[in-house]
Amino acid sequence: MSLKELCFRFNFFYKLLPVHFLMKLANKSMILPFYHFVNDGENRLTRNLYQSKTKKQFIEDIQYLKTHFTALSINDLQLKKHSKNNFRFILSFDDGLANFYNVVAPILLEEEVYCINFLNSSFIDNKELFYRYKVNILIELMLKIKLSETKKESIIKLLELKKFNKKDIFKFLRNASIHQTTTLDTFAEIVEVSFSDFLEQEKPYMSKNQILELKNKGFGFGAHSKNHPRYSQLNLKDQLKETLESLLEINDLFSLKNNFxxxxxxxxxxxxxxxxxxxxxxxxxxxxSGLKDDEIETHYQRIPMEFNTIYSAETIIKGELIYYILKKLIGKHKTKRK
Ligand SMILES: [Zn+2]
Known part of the structure; x- marks a missing residue:
């Protein structure tokens, strides 16, 4: 568990402190919380990766945020529309999931919070599946099924294991990188899972039309790379390619004027x-990276709202503030990229 999560666990230390007091102490006026998925019953995408909030928990989060902060949209950020004494939040979602269209957007419309969703250009219209969601499906399956000896042998060979051991298999799956996508695909073939059938039947991503419909209702959209690689595993050339090409494609598809x-x-x-x-x-x-300052003026750090344990928005936001204030005392509150 990270030090930050440890902070959340001990929230009785700080939960009585008013959030505006902590914001002032941290010298902050804006926070940027973000999510991926809100659980509405069946969850075949993220269950083995992290805990997603239920609709009820998500609504409680939004209402907490609305009580203590003014909801701004991403365009307000670009216009630098602020009033000095006001605490603000900008909400975002990542990955462009159909769950956003079906579950999240109706809640946000009701709450009048207009967030931005960051899209992977390769996944729109269910053209491809993010490798981490493949991992989730494979873990789910490995927890459920009993494999034949032949299949076990094939997995041992594929993953270069000494013997068939579920613990090692889960370790491989959890740590797999985008460069191991072919191995994940072969694994799926061995255990007879079809990711293309999953994409076709479950339609985990939003379609172009759904995105356009939400855009017309006031939601913002931005890019989130083409196929969601870890940038620390890419060289500069590929980082730029993933960024600029996905941005170009998404701005073109949805006639977006801003580069987010x-x-x-x-x-x-x-x-x-x-x-x-x-x-x-x-x-x-x-x-x-949570609440953190950055040397780059046009780069904003957002606060992840999903962990392996469910924490309320109050616990996370106050915990992030406490953590930030403590780091500031030792000068570690700013990202340095030398
Ligand atoms: Zn993402």
Whole structure:
């Protein structure tokens, strides 16, 4: 467990402190919480990766945020529309899931919160499946089925294991990178899972028309790379290619005027050089390091709201603030990318 989560666990230390007091202490006026998925019963996408909130928990989060912060849209950020004494939040969702269209958007319309969703250009219209969702499906299956000896042998060979051991298999699946997608696909063939059938039947991603419909209702959209690689595993050239090509495709598809980009997973491994090159694109970029300052003025860190345990928005936001204030005391509150 991370130090930050440990902070959340001990929330009785800080939960009585008013959030505005902590915001002032941290010298902050805006927070950017983000989610992926809100659970509405069946969840075949993320269950083995992290805990997603139920509709009820999500609505409680939104109402907490609305009580203490003013909801801004991403365009307000670009216009730098702020009033000094007001605490604000900008909500975002990642990955462009159909769950956003079916479950999240109706809640947000009701609550009058207009968030931005960051899309992977390769996944729109269910053309491809994110490798982590493949991992989720394979873990789910391995927990349920009993494999024949032949299939076990094939898995041992594929993963170069000494013997068939579910613990090692889960370890491989959990740690698999995008460069191991072919292995995941072969694994799926062995256990007779078809990702293309899954895409066709479950339609986990939004279609172009659904995105356009939400855009017309006031939701914002931005890019989130083409197929969601970890940027720390890419060289600069590929980082730029993933970023600029996905942005171009998404802006073109949905006639978007602004350049908004959220790094897939995180901005770990993204150096100053990257930002120096993209500066001419007039792009606003977003990371996922929680409450943290950045040397790059056009780069904003967002607060992840999903963990392996469910924490309320109050616990997470106050915990992030406490963690930030403590880090500031030792000068570790700012990302340095030398
Ligand atoms: Zn993502």
């Amino acid at each position: 980009f959220a790094f897939p997973f995180s901005d770990d491994g993204v150096k100053n050089e990257f930002f120096e090159i993209i500066v001419k694109e007039k792009m606003l970029t977003f990371g996922s």
